[in-house]
Amino acid sequence: MSSAAEKVKKIIVDKLGVDESEVTTEASFTNDLGADSLDTVELIMEFEKEFDISIPDEEAENIQTVGQAIEYVQNEVDN
């Protein structure tokens, strides 16, 4: 696993208070990991801080699963 992916998962575990084993690529923040709308806003903000990137609102709306978050962050970091 890339270090970006590890960091994303760590943030999710930390902020949503879920078990690491639940944070699978397919897991949806709201449907599987118990996040509400404020939790998802917070997650996006934490990704922005951790990777020093800026995620526009319209992009953030498309980040709904762990996999999507990793993919987005990885792309940003690679570029």
Add this chain to the structure above:
Amino acid sequence: MRRVVITGIGAITPIGNTIKEYSQALKEGRSGADYIKHFDASKFKTTFACEVKGFDGAEVFGRKEVRKMDLFSQYGLVSAEEAVIDSGLNFDEQNPDRIGVIWGSGIGGLRSLEEQIELNSDYENTPRYNPFMIPKMIADIVPGQIAIKYGLMGINYGTVSACASSSHAIINAMDNIRLGRADIIISGGSEAAVTRAGIGGFSGMKALSGRNDDPSTASRPFDKDRDGFVLGEGAGALILEEYEHAKKRGAKIYAEILGGGMTDDAHHITAPHPDGLGAANVMKNALLESSVSTSDIDYINVHGTSTPLGDIAEIKAILKIFGDDAYKLSISSTKSMTGHLLGASGAIESIACIIGMEEGFVPPTINHFTDDPEIDQKLKLTYNTPEEKQIDMILCNTFGFGGHNTSFVLRKL
């Protein structure tokens, strides 16, 4: 008029995290003051406070939920849970539309605000304020949290009147049950302002004791050498219930709340009226509304914060209203033990009154060393040791910055 009784109590205080512990400490006359652990206070003018001890929010609420709640909410929920259990209420058997929460906090989630300002103090970059900052800090969030926890859909709001906040909440709860707007209201208050801005702010006003060499004797109401209050934190919860409703379900009834007064000094933003005018008026109003006379009161739990001016003004007010009856009743300030819990003080002090009623003692005013010539020493101020006494009727005073005064009468049933 519908009568209102208290059928459950819960508390988390600097001298005990449950009613049982709190009651024991009140009897022993224990001080809750010590050097501040919440943050490094070594550079502050006051380095001590009355903090809650041995409390871990993550253990109580879980790692995920605790991050979304300021400490003042955590304390509030813990005390409310103890009161609900104590009341024996099963909310599944009640109509949720008839149950409300009216809760006081003077400050709200100060730490949650401070923390986010600190994290965003680099003004070069886009600020990233946490989405939970506002719902964590707003002073009315505790009644909302309690409603969510128990599914209570009746009247629900917060009261803010500095150190009188939870007493306003309790009086409002009584009134709303009297008016038939609810049958049960969870009331009380919580506070957690032992933070950098809290200590710094109150210290800047010269409101806090600076007795850094001896914290446990710093809160000394009515003592000649008192030099300010000691900041406390915690919460107290009371279940207020319509009398017939409580009787019908066979609830344990601690006391009846007979009536209350609410006035203002209209004098100064923080200083009390020098003759205690607003304080005298509020006690008079509370007695009138309760239809009791000064000779009926066995004990006054005073506001008595240990400030030079406030303690004298309150004593003047008591003498003005009670006359010679003032010398027959007992008076004490439990803030000598708990410190000043600001918006939660009315809640934990009325609970101290109920404990005293239940167990037959007047909690002491600890830390008395030297009589103050400006305070009439013929008054029974319950210095240093509790007084064994049957208590049937109590007046509970609380005053707040802004000149707010509250007072209410509790009667044993």
